[in-house]
Amino acid sequence: MQILEQVQDLPKAGNIKAQWVCLWSGPAVGLVLLVALLAFPGFWPPISPTLPAEEVARFYAENTAWIRFSQVTFNLCGIMVVPFFMVIVAQMKRMHGQSHVFAYCYLTALVSGATFFALSNIFFLVAAFRPERDPELTMLLNDLAWIVFIAPIGMVLCQFLLLAVAVKFDHATDRNGAAAIFPRWVGHYSLVTGLAMIPSACAAVFQTGPLAWDGLLSFWLRNGAFAAFMIVMFFVLRTAVLRQAVDDGVIADPEARLGASATR
Amino acid sequence: MSILSPDRYITRADKSPAGRPDVRLVTWFFPVWYAAFGVIICLLARVTPPPRPDVSAADKVAFMTTHALTIQVGFVVLLILLGGAGMTNALVAYQMSRMSTGPVLAYAYIGGMGVGALPGFLLVSVCFLTATFRPDRDPELIGLLYDLGMLSYNGSLGCFSAAYLVLAIAVLYDKNEIFPKWFAYLSIWQIVTEVIATQMFVFPAGPFAWNGSISFWVAVVVFSVWLGSLIFILRNTAAREPVDTDETFQGPTAG
Amino acid sequence: MTHSDSSLTATARDTDRAAQPSVGRAAHLPGDIHMWVMVLGDLIIFSSYFVIFMIYRSMSPEAYLRAQQHLDINIGVVNTVVLLTSSWFVARSVLSARAGDHTRAIRFVYAAGACGVLFMALKGYEWAAKIGAGYTNSEEFFSFYYVITGVHFLHVVIGLIVLGVVIRDLRNPARRRTSMVEAGAVYWHMVDLLWVVIFTLLYVMR
Amino acid sequence: MTDTTPKGTTTERKLLWAWAVLVLITVGSWWLAPAHFTDTMQPSAGVTALLLAMMAVKCRIVMRSFMEVNHAPRWLKVGTDGWLAVLVVTVFAIYLI
Numbered sequence: 001m002q003i004l005e006q007v008q009d010l011p012k013a014g015n016i017k018a019q020w021v022c023l024w025s026g027p028a029v030g031l032v033l034l035v036a037l038l039a040f041p042g043f044w045p046p047i048s049p050t051l052p053a054e055e056v057a058r059f060y061a062e063n064t065a066w067i068r069f070s071q072v073t074f075n076l077c078g079i080m081v082v083p084f085f086m087v088i089v090a091q092m093k094r095m096h097g098q099s100h101v102f103a104y105c106y107l108t109a110l111v112s113g114a115t116f117f118a119l120s121n122i123f124f125l126v127a128a129f130r131p132e133r134d135p136e137l138t139m140l141l142n143d144l145a146w147i148v149f150i151a152p153i154g155m156v157l158c159q160f161l162l163l164a165v166a167v168k169f170d171h172a173t174d175r176n177g178a179a180a181i182f183p184r185w186v187g188h189y190s191l192v193t194g195l196a197m198i199p200s201a202c203a204a205v206f207q208t209g210p211l212a213w214d215g216l217l218s219f220w221l222r223n224g225a226f227a228a229f230m231i232v233m234f235f236v237l238r239t240a241v242l243r244q245a246v247d248d249g250v251i252a253d254p255e256a257r258l259g260a261s262a263t264r
Numbered sequence: 265m266s267i268l269s270p271d272r273y274i275t276r277a278d279k280s281p282a283g284r285p286d287v288r289l290v291t292w293f294f295p296v297w298y299a300a301f302g303v304i305i306c307l308l309a310r311v312t313p314p315p316r317p318d319v320s321a322a323d324k325v326a327f328m329t330t331h332a333l334t335i336q337v338g339f340v341v342l343l344i345l346l347g348g349a350g351m352t353n354a355l356v357a358y359q360m361s362r363m364s365t366g367p368v369l370a371y372a373y374i375g376g377m378g379v380g381a382l383p384g385f386l387l388v389s390v391c392f393l394t395a396t397f398r399p400d401r402d403p404e405l406i407g408l409l410y411d412l413g414m415l416s417y418n419g420s421l422g423c424f425s426a427a428y429l430v431l432a433i434a435v436l437y438d439k440n441e442i443f444p445k446w447f448a449y450l451s452i453w454q455i456v457t458e459v460i461a462t463q464m465f466v467f468p469a470g471p472f473a474w475n476g477s478i479s480f481w482v483a484v485v486v487f488s489v490w491l492g493s494l495i496f497i498l499r500n501t502a503a504r505e506p507v508d509t510d511e512t513f514q515g516p517t518a519g
Numbered sequence: 520m521t522h523s524d525s526s527l528t529a530t531a532r533d534t535d536r537a538a539q540p541s542v543g544r545a546a547h548l549p550g551d552i553h554m555w556v557m558v559l560g561d562l563i564i565f566s567s568y569f570v571i572f573m574i575y576r577s578m579s580p581e582a583y584l585r586a587q588q589h590l591d592i593n594i595g596v597v598n599t600v601v602l603l604t605s606s607w608f609v610a611r612s613v614l615s616a617r618a619g620d621h622t623r624a625i626r627f628v629y630a631a632g633a634c635g636v637l638f639m640a641l642k643g644y645e646w647a648a649k650i651g652a653g654y655t656n657s658e659e660f661f662s663f664y665y666v667i668t669g670v671h672f673l674h675v676v677i678g679l680i681v682l683g684v685v686i687r688d689l690r691n692p693a694r695r696r697t698s699m700v701e702a703g704a705v706y707w708h709m710v711d712l713l714w715v716v717i718f719t720l721l722y723v724m725r
Numbered sequence: 726m727t728d729t730t731p732k733g734t735t736t737e738r739k740l741l742w743a744w745a746v747l748v749l750i751t752v753g754s755w756w757l758a759p760a761h762f763t764d765t766m767q768p769s770a771g772v773t774a775l776l777l778a779m780m781a782v783k784c785r786i787v788m789r790s791f792m793e794v795n796h797a798p799r800w801l802k803v804g805t806d807g808w809l810a811v812l813v814v815t816v817f818a819i820y821l822i
Binding site: 444445446448449450452453456457459460463466467470471472477478482485486489 | 551552553554556557560561564567568571575656659662663666669670673674677
């Protein structure tokens with residue numbers, strides 16, 4: 001992105017730059033979290049909820065180092081995805097004919113959802129802190145960690161639904177000829193991602209089957225849908241921020257430049 | 265006025281929809297969500313009215329096993345719907361941002377309420393679900409989860425007090441008359457009940473326990489008055505909102 | 520300024536009429552309706568605490584009576600007089616504000632605030648002395664004592680903030696409104712009123 | 726505004742009287758307080774009734790005189806008096822039970 005020299009120091013350029021940094025923090029943090037995900041021994045495959053207490057305790061005793069490394073990484077970097085989601089909030093605020101109430105809702109859900117996510121790794125880390133603890137207690141911490149990690153999807157679900165509704169309202173009230181901020185399919189895709197995450201709330205109840213926390217729906221579908229959404233939204237947001245930059249006159253219109261070079 | 269759809273909930277005198285469509289949707293959602301929330305916590309999850317603090321570990325296990333099914337259904341549904349709490353709080357914050365005090369107190373409200381979701385809702389859900397997840401656990405551990413859940417649910421005070429405080433300040437300073445001034449005083453009562461609720465961390469029984477007449481019941485009545493007033497105030501202020509204020513809003517990320 | 524002057528004269532004339540208990544005078548709501556919602560609601564909330572206290576007291580009146588004997592009645596009486604005096608100052612301040620004598624009104628509010636601070640200091644000393652003497656909230660009467668006087672203390676703190684707002688408004692000629700002074704006064708009198716009840720129920724009840 | 730002075734003085738004198746009566750009752754209740762005695766106390770419905778009556782008088786003076794309910798609309802007079810009556814009667818009823 002090449003910011004035009006004459007607007008370099010204007011607030012609107014600063015706004016675009018900040019959004020651009022937040023946007024690119026997404027893949028960077030995503031990469032770190034992917035490493036943590038791969039390094040956590042309890043994810044490949046996910047620990048079964050049916051494991052007896054002694055086995056759970058042995059898991060923490062045998063894999064202490066990797067559990068500590070991966071969960072500390074989650075602890076340190078997990079909430080660094082917030083700036084990326086804030087780009088969504090910023091773009092929602094630009095939607096036409098809207099009062100920003102959806103953006104406020106999205107922001108609140110984002111803050112609360114992040115605090116939930118920040119809690120689970122603490123339980124994992126406390127369990128790994130003293131693996132020699134009474135196995136009953138280690139299992140309790142393990143249960144809490146997994147349930148907090150998988151089940152509380154309400155806030156993030158709310159974010160997907162709000163984005164879907166906001167896209168719909170943006171489109172419906174678009175009368176003044178300006179293009180919608182996000183393409184219409186983003187709303188539908190967001191809705192589907194949200195629906196895909198709902199079953200994982202049942203991970204707090206079922207110990208076996210696809211709804212258990214190591215199951216197909218609760219673990220693989222939930223986390224896969226979330227990761228896929230992050231990747232897709234990166235490109236959607238990239239387009240949206242670039243278009244805002246062009247509209248605000250912060251960068252040159254790439255199409256105009258293409259046209260200019262063609263005539264040359 | 266009808267609760268069946270947003271367009272019939274917030275209307276002008278001639279029954280046509282009033283205010284902005286997106287605000288209308290969230291304002292309509294507010295009482296709907298609280299109704300669902302009330303059903304969940306009172307009828308399903310059984311945390312309101314609260315179970316007794318002054319019982320033995322065996323009694324706590326018995327509570328968890330007797331109500332296991334409804335606790336699981338209630339809290340799983342709550343975990344799915346929890347985002348509604350964020351939305352309802354954000355609606356209040358949105359209306360606060362329209363006050364002459366500007367968005368700063370609105371963001372403080374979002375901060376307080378957003379943080380409060382974890383001790384206020386998440387911990388109790390997770391504790392009770394973990395307790396019912398393995399009812400054969402050591403009864404002392406079930407008792408621990410019971411206490412932890414109830415004390416965090418009833419005793420998460422500061423997050424909400426902070427939010428009530430900034431709400432009261434915003435309403436008192438506001439010149440746009442978004443909310444009536446008396447509602448600021450109601451919010452101050454809420455802070456007072458939260459201050460008294462601190463005592464539930466001291467007393468396992470009596471009027472100041474987490475199910476006590478002062479710590480709980482008076483607080484519930486005050487909260488109900490506060491919430492009921494808020495529902496009507498939000499509806500009225502949404503109906504009065506001019507539709508063409510889109511571009512005048514100034515948020516931190518408003519480009 | 521012209522407007523505020525004329526409104527002041529109007530309120531002064533109201534006071535004039537209000538001063539004489541004649542019939543046919545228009546009723547005047549001191550302060551505003553919002554403050555009265557606060558005051559009446561707060562009275563009801565506090566009453567619920569009082570009623571709950573009485574219910575628990577009636578279960579073991581002798582124990583409560585014995586515990587009451589350990590309260591410091593001298594500080595209790597002095598504090599009551601201090602609050603009553605501060606209420607009187609505030610009432611005088613309202614009269615001065617209505618008469619247009621804002622310097623005097625401000626001085627009265629300051630006096631009332633000083634009484635409030637004195638009340639808090641005495642209360643703090645009383646609590647410290649009781650806790651030091653071993654009367655902690657492990658005893659039921661004292662748990663009520665600390666909570667009820669504590670919540671009242673919180674109301675005094677809020678009242679001092681209210682008085683501060685009143686002073687700020689009185690100082691600024693552009694913002695002076697008699698209704699604002701009245702509303703602050705009504706709140707402060709409520710703090711006094713609640714203390715009168717607390718004093719009776721906790722200190723002197725038999 | 727000079728014409729307000731004499732009338733204002735009347736009100737001021739009334740306020741002073743209200744304050745004096747309030748302080749007098751307060752000091753009076755000092756003699757009756759349990760903490761005033763060191764020997765074992767017996768509950769006394771008569772003394773309690775007297776103290777509650779004194780409290781009611783004080784509350785009414787504060788409301789009518791200081792809070793200026795005397796000149797307020799009727800609903801407020803009825804409301805404040807109603808609150809006081811219900812409170813005193815309830816407290817005494819619970820005391821007697």
